[in-house]
Amino acid sequence: MKRVQLFLIALLFLNTTTNTTIAQINGWDIIKGLIKISENATKLSDECFQLTEDRLWAGGTIYYPNKIDLTSNFDMELDVFLGCKDADGADGMVFIFSPKMAMGREGEGIGYSGVSPSIGIEIDTWQNEHIGDPYYDHIAILQNGNINHRDGLTKPIRLGKNIEDCQNHRLRITWNALDKRLEVGLDGKQIVALQKDIVQDIFLGESEVFWGVSSATGKFSNEHRVCFEKINFKPASATANSVFKKIEAALLDSEIAQLSTQFNAGQTTLTEDSYKELDELAALLRKQPDMYLNIYGYTDNLGGSKNNQRLSQKRAEALVAYLSKKGIAKDRLLATGMGDTRPVASNDTAEGRKQNRRIEVYLYKPYP
Ligand SMILES: [Ca+2]
Ligand SMILES: [Ca+2]
Numbered sequence: 119m120k121r122v123q124l125f126l127i128a129l130l131f132l133n134t135t136t137n138t139t140i141a142q143i144n145g146w147d148i149i150k151g152l153i154k155i156s157e158n159a160t161k162l163s164d165e166c167f168q169l170t171e172d173r174l175w176a177g178g179t180i181y182y183p184n185k186i187d188l189t190s191n192f193d194m195e196l197d198v199f200l201g202c203k204d205a206d207g208a209d210g211m212v213f214i215f216s217p218k219m220a221m222g223r224e225g226e227g228i229g230y231s232g233v234s235p236s237i238g239i240e241i242d243t244w245q246n247e248h249i250g251d252p253y254y255d256h257i258a259i260l261q262n263g264n265i266n267h268r269d270g271l272t273k274p275i276r277l278g279k280n281i282e283d284c285q286n287h288r289l290r291i292t293w294n295a296l297d298k299r300l301e302v303g304l305d306g307k308q309i310v311a312l313q314k315d316i317v318q319d320i321f322l323g324e325s326e327v328f329w330g331v332s333s334a335t336g337k338f339s340n341e342h343r344v345c346f347e348k349i350n351f352k353p354a355s356a357t358a359n360s361v362f363k364k365i366e367a368a369l370l371d372s373e374i375a376q377l378s379t380q381f382n383a384g385q386t387t388l389t390e391d392s393y394k395e396l397d398e399l400a401a402l403l404r405k406q407p408d409m410y411l412n413i414y415g416y417t418d419n420l421g422g423s424k425n426n427q428r429l430s431q432k433r434a435e436a437l438v439a440y441l442s443k444k445g446i447a448k449d450r451l452l453a454t455g456m457g458d459t460r461p462v463a464s465n466d467t468a469e470g471r472k473q474n475r476r477i478e479v480y481l482y483k484p485y486p
Contacts, residue, residue, distance in 0.1 A: 153183050156221050156229070166345040169211060169229075169333035172201060176339065177224040181214075181330030188215070188317050189325045190352035192293035196331075197347060200243055200255075201340025202284035208244035208338035212260075213291055215316075215327045222263055222332060229332025234262035235320050239291060239302055242274070243282050244338060250274070255281045257302060257309050261320060275310045282340055288347070323401030323444070326354035362398040369402065369481040374414075376462075377477045379437070384421070386432040388440060396437065399479070400444035410450045412480040413437050418471035419458040431455025437477060 159178035160168045169178035186192065201207045212228045216236035223231040226246040230238045238260040245251040250267030256274035258267060267274050281287060281304075290303040293316075300312045317325045333342035361378065368375040377399070379392040388396070403411060415430035434453035442448045463470035 153181060162343070163345075165347070166343060167331075169331065169342040169344060170335050170339070172203070172335075172339050172341040174335055174337065174339050175224055177221065177229045177332070177334040178342065179221040179229045179330060179332040180344075181219040181328050183219070183328070185217075185326040185328055185354035186351045187325055187354045188293060188295060188321070188327060190295050191350070192291070192295075192329075193348070193350040194292075194329075194346070195288060195290045195348040197286040197345040198241065198289045199284075199286050199341070199343040199345075200241065201282045201342060203340050204280045204282045206338050207282040207340035209334050209336055209340075210240060210242040210244065210255075211331055211333040211342050211344070212241070213239040213289070214330050214332060216330075217321060217324055217327050219328050219330065224334040225336025227265060227334060229334040230260070230263060231265045232263040233332075234264075235322070236263055237261060237271075237300070237316055237320055238263070238265075239300075240265070241281065241289070243340065244336075252276065255279075257304065259300065259302070259310060259312050271312050271314065272310050277304065277309070278307075286345070322404040323397060362395055365395075366398070366402055369479065370406075372480075372482070374478050374480045377479060379477050380472075381433050381436075381475055384429070386429065386436050388436055393440075396440050397444065400441050400446055402481075403441065403446045403450065406481065408483055409481050410452065410484055411441075411446075412482065413451060413453050414478045414480070415453070415455050416460065416474055416476050416478070417458050418474045419461065419465040420471065423457055427455050427457035429455070430457050433477065 156177050156179045158170050158176045159180050162168055167180050170176040198211060200210060209226060209228050212230035214230060214233060214236055216233055220233045222229050222233045226249065228240060228242065230240065239257065240260055241257050242251060243255050245253045249265055252274050255277045257277060258274040259271040261269070261271050287305050292301045298313060298315050300316065301308060302310050317323060321327060331344050365375045365377065378395055380389055382389065403409065413434040415434035417426040417430045431453065434455055438448060438451040438453045441451055461474045463473035465471050465474060
């Protein structure tokens with residue numbers, strides 16, 4: 119019965135989202151792909167996991183092992199079960215978005231504390247007064263593994279009732295990429311919404327993140343379970359990502375790296391397919407605020423050396439303009455036109471000339 123329902127839901131999704139790539143058709147492959155990263159999590163069925171048993175000091179975290187892309191919408195419904203003990207039940211669970219698959223501290227940390235950078239949607243069932251927990255069961259949106267409500271992205275929102283009632287509760291998490299709006303609903307009612315440029319403000323421009331669910335117990339305990347019902351998101355573009363990863367690794371290794379960014383013959387305007395790479399370069403610069411970037415422009419040998427020097431300077435400056443528009447301070451970006459010096463291929467063929475019209479970059483830390 120359940121399989122049939124899920125499949126029908128998936129068909130509905132297909133009808134309403136024809137122009138995006140959906141990660142899966144019927145949900146099952148995604149859910150089967152979930153991995154546990156801590157021993158306490160146990161797979162109960164194709165769609166259900168027990169995150170912790172009802173025992174003291176347990177932690178269970180699961181992640182979907184492929185990144186998703188937050189420049190597109192995310193929509194997930196899952197049934198959460200927070201145990202059968204109210205007064206002495208603890209600690210809750212956290213739905214996590216993060217560029218790394220990490221597990222946080224147990225007890226009051228709910229398996230989330232310390233996971234950074236991240237967004238955490240917590241369902242907290244135990245009051246820890248020193249981090250601002252109210253006495254009632256609550257949901258809050260937290261950031262960067264910080265479980266103190268003083269630093270939360272939203273206040274702790276009171277749930278209408280005790281959630282440790284031995285029942286499943288339907289949690290819905292939606293991210294609207296266009297409106298930059300994260301919404302959390304429980305049992306069909308909206309609980310909390312956050313308007314925030316999560317990709318820029320939390321993940322420093324990196325839109326591709328993992329998602330997962332953590333849970334923990336401490337000096338008090340409850341059983342914690344999740345069952346996935348509906349999932350809809352866009353997977354990260356693995357190839358584009360891995361190309362830049364190589365460039366990033368080289369730059370962090372103090373090597374000169376050639377970008378894929380291309381210019382048309384004689385032109386100084388960036389081609390549109392360069393934007394993605396330059397956005398990732400901007401994200402890297404944000405992650406390395408002490409580093410500066412040398413940008414070297416090169417041309418083919420047509421048009422005369424003097425012109426080529428000017429042209430290559432303007433091309434390097436086009437990158438400075440683009441990156442500064444993305445929030446990188448101009449004084450961290452140094453453009454140098456190298457003209458037609460140092461060709462990497464023969465200028466006798468069109469293909470060779472294309473290879474010579476290139477941009478190289480070098481990341482460095484200036485002497486203080
Ligand atoms: Ca708590
Ligand atoms: Ca409770």
